Amino acid sequence: xxxxxxxxxxxxxxxQVDIGHFPTxxxxxxxxxxxxxxxxIFMKREDCSGLAFGGNxxxxxxxxxxxxxxxxxxxxxxxxxxxxxxxxxxxAACGKLGLNCYLRLARDSKSIPQGNLLLDxxxxxxxxxxxxxxxxxxxxxxxxxxxxxxAQGLKPYVVASPRSTALAAVAFAWCIAxxxxxxxxxxxxxxxxxxxxxxxxxxxxxxxxxxLGMKLKPFGCAPIQWEGKxxxxxxxxxxxxxxxxxxxRISHAEIQNTDAYIGKAYGYLTPECIAALKLVANTEGxxxxxxxxxxxxxxxxxxxxxxRIGADETVIFLHTGGTPAIFAYxxxxxxx
Ligand SMILES: *Cc1c(COP(=O)(O)O)cnc(C)c1O
Numbered sequence: 001x002x003x004x005x006x007x008x009x010x011x012x013x014x015x016q017v018d019i020g021h022f023p024t025x026x027x028x029x030x031x032x033x034x035x036x037x038x039x040x041i042f043m044k045r046e047d048c049s050g051l052a053f054g055g056n057x058x059x060x061x062x063x064x065x066x067x068x069x070x071x072x073x074x075x076x077x078x079x080x081x082x083x084x085x086x087x088x089x090x091x092a093a094c095g096k097l098g099l100n101c102y103l104r105l106a107r108d109s110k111s112i113p114q115g116n117l118l119l120d121x122x123x124x125x126x127x128x129x130x131x132x133x134x135x136x137x138x139x140x141x142x143x144x145x146x147x148x149x150x151a152q153g154l155k156p157y158v159v160a161s162p163r164s165t166a167l168a169a170v171a172f173a174w175c176i177a178x179x180x181x182x183x184x185x186x187x188x189x190x191x192x193x194x195x196x197x198x199x200x201x202x203x204x205x206x207x208x209x210x211x212l213g214m215k216l217k218p219f220g221c222a223p224i225q226w227e228g229k230x231x232x233x234x235x236x237x238x239x240x241x242x243x244x245x246x247x248x249r250i251s252h253a254e255i256q257n258t259d260a261y262i263g264k265a266y267g268y269l270t271p272e273c274i275a276a277l278k279l280v281a282n283t284e285g286x287x288x289x290x291x292x293x294x295x296x297x298x299x300x301x302x303x304x305x306x307x308r309i310g311a312d313e314t315v316i317f318l319h320t321g322g323t324p325a326i327f328a329y330x331x332x333x334x335x336x
Pocket of ligand 1: 055056057085086168196197198199200201202289292293320321322323
């Protein structure tokens with residue numbers, strides 16, 4: 001399939017809820033590009049996706065909550081790190097749609113009523129901070145809670161991979177269809193798209209660009225070390241392709257994703273990410289977040305400085321959001 005309209009109509013047939021502002025803008029960042037002295041840089045503003053300070057999870061939840069509502073759910077169960085953007089956008093979407101929302105968040109050094117966690121409380125979610133690490137154990141806890149809620153007569157839907165990662169890939173194949181159209185209007189044909197991802201976002205970018213035969217090559221910067229990440233992403237892309245009836249298939253060898261900018265661990269800032277956050281705020285008035293997007297921007301900056309990206313190229317940076325986390329990291333950001 002090389003036809004944008006066919007891709008868009010396949011996506012339109014998926015169960016979905018209307019919670020965001022789409023299309024998100026694709027805008028040029030001339031002062032940032034001039035400062036770096038490299039390629040033309042455009043930013044795809046998923047941080048402007050409308051709901052609850054925006055972010056890439058609004059587009060993803062369009063289909064995950066859509067899947068739940070399609071199955072008759074009246075309650076959404078989710079859980080992750082305590083400053084999870086995914087959980088904050090879920091809490092807001094549930095408020096907007098009149099669904100019950102249960103969040104079980106893993107205790108860590110940022111389990112403070114600031115940033116995303118503050119917004120979870122304000123959106124009226126049932127929030128519990130639990131002493132279970134973020135990962136398979138927390139997923140098990142989410143499914144056990146869903147069983148309890150079902151026994152109470154509710155109809156819960158659990159947001160968890162692999163289903164949610166595949167639906168996230170559907171969402172970001174849709175994002176590529178938007179970029180394809182926006183590039184036509186802007187008269188550009190970008191060479192690369194950089195993003196913070198280790199899941200559905202990059203899987204969808206890889207699927208969408210291949211399905212449409214685009215020149216655009218996705219490059220992902222992981223925010224967290226994840227065993228078997230390439231296999232998980234290619235499998236999410238292929239499940240998304242099946243859901244959409246596309247014959248495009250992705251092999252894990254086609255996915256480019258680096259762990260080099262994580263630093264000490266997930267959620268720990270690096271000097272390069274703090275510098276990148278300040279540079280983009282300073283040159284474009286756009287705020288990145290310290291956990292995801294600023295690390296991906298640090299990667300893009302280094303690749304430009306090393307000459308891995310030529311000055312004659314055009315790059316898109318996908319801003320996946322996460323900005324409320326800034327307020328939970330004020331000490332580290334001011335110290336850096
Ligand atoms: C969740 C998140 C990502 C990563 O998304 P995946 O779909 O897991 O790749 C990147 N940036 C921000 C701000 C996020 O909240």
